[in-house]
Amino acid sequence: MTYQIAICDDEEKQRAYIKSLVEGWLRQTFHHTKIQEYASSEQFLFEQAYDRTQILFLDIEMEKMDGIALAREIRKHNRQMQIIFVTGYMEYIQEGYDVEALHYLLKPVSQEKIDSVLDRAVERLKTADAVLLVESGGEVLRLPLKEIRFIESNRNYNIIHADNDYEVRGTLSELEAKLDEAFVRVGRSYLVNLNYVRRIGKTELILNTGEKLPVPRGSYKKLNEAFIKYF
Structure with missing residues (x-):
């Protein structure tokens, strides 16, 4: 199975960093994936990426539409997507529960944390049809x-x-x-x-x-x- 993974962050360096960690996980697990990057919430919605994305690394602090608002829009179309918030602040945790986020990753993000959360996301996807x-x-x-x-x-x-x-x-x-x-x-x-x-x-x-x-x-x-x- 090929997992569709997306990274939505308005900072190019942060997208590249998260992508490198995801690729590190892939080298250990041998899963097949397709990784797509989005520079804004608006781009993610415009391209209707909610129809195909299975795992989403989502920054919260973005200009215009923030990550929480995007997650609420996603849940109108897709209840099974595994949303992983990436943030430097703890204050958004309650909103994360409201949109059924899988996890919060607090910056700076480590390889160990990425590995753990991706393992959980894959297990959730496997049991989604149980x-x-x-x-x-x-x-x-x-x-x-x-x-x-x-x-x-x-x-x-x-x-x-x-x-x-x-x-x-x-x-x-x-x-x-x-x-x-x-x-x-x-x-x-x-x-x-x-x-x-x-x-x-x-x-x-x-x-x-x-x-x-x-x-x-x-x-x-x-x-x-x-x-x-x-x-």
Whole structure:
């Protein structure tokens, strides 16, 4: 498989530097890639690069349209692109969660950090088409994991909240065993897809859909650690 990687930064030297690190990763992993450079958010949008890019290294501080604004536009067209912000500032991290960024790389960026984040991006892309097979309403359904926001335990049933709500028999633990690392347990009653989490508080968890789930006492620290580790 050939991975489509893009670098969007208004500084030519920074684009060249990130490209050299990506090429260093390629020499170690032997993946096939095509690397494209963009000097601005506007160029990226004009060329409709969101249709083909799979992994994007995106600078935040750019003239006119910044990286956060570009990421919001990208998410209108492409939910699977692995967006990696490259920045010198920590203050944009919350906005990164809102656009489901894979990771933040703080400048100066090292080869080790590039290697790690690209390995994660490739693994995410490999599992992007993973599905959960369930029986609901007398039918066997294939539910893409990427579309499942959370699963709620309701006595002898579980309710899977995705594009629709699906009621399935079994235990929450049985479903948990079939899911990937994006899903974490929230107390005894919920499994949540971290890709949809906007904010974690000590008493409730808020999804980017506005839905709120209760966080049981004593669960905040473990849940927050899982969230930070995943992203």
